[in-house]
Amino acid sequence: MDLSAKLADLGLTLPAAPAPAANYVPFVISGTQLFISGQISNGPDGLICGKLGDDMNTEEGAKAAETCALALLAQANAAVEGDFSKVKRLVKLVGFVNSTADFTEQPKVINGASDLMVKVLGEAGRHARSAVSAASLPLGVAVEIEAVFELV
Template sequence: MSDIEARLSALGHTLPAAPAPAANYVPFVVTGKHLFVSGQISSGPDGLILGKLGAELSVDDGVQAAQRCALALLAQAKAATGDLSKIARLVKLVGFVNSTPDFIEQPKVINGASDLMVEVLGDAGRHARSAVSAASLPLGVAVEIEAIFELV
């Protein structure tokens, strides 16, 4: 178990199995020292976290959905590298929030992923980021997040 997985466990999180792609794409691409992870959707132990922020879901629900995306991103990173200790840093997150037109708390929602990455990776988890609204997301999920990691 890597230090990253030990920190995840200490925080009460379990690394899920890396989700299989749902369409015609690969879950990750390694090129040079960079790992690009395809968008990971909000899925928890009980299934998909569905809904629209600003309607049936609260900001807290969105934060939890974003945390699930972050865990899936780390699961894909482990699948790509075999060992999370090969992550030098998180470079960037791009987060999409399924939200109503008047919802403006996208940054708070995506903080669920950002905060988790910093808790687990320390300073190497501080990253550039975008947090944007989407009229809908695949399967009706609440959040989708993609990532770029630098590898050692």
């Protein structure tokens, strides 16, 4: 699969794989599993910050989650050294939503990432998932998502 071409068909581009912001590595390969560290919402204009249920709505949160998915794909692409045919499937996403105590649409927010993964990867993009609230996230971002992929 040509990841960049598939994204281009969707009007998207693969960003550079973000560098770690602290003392961790962006991904670890263990056997046939690729674990990708949490990727924070970051768009062309910089970090996407905010709190769902306060200064951001669900649709804005879903767009922020989509940027996390793009960063996850960029990290996966870096892990396989640009040969995305080595990626068999997405196994799991764990999404964290910076939200107020009464906000309950975390699943709809993380759908921004899930929907993109299915558009890009097809059936191989269908995955197990968690979508949870967080009182705050690093640097005040709206969304952070980590992933597990299976490699061939």
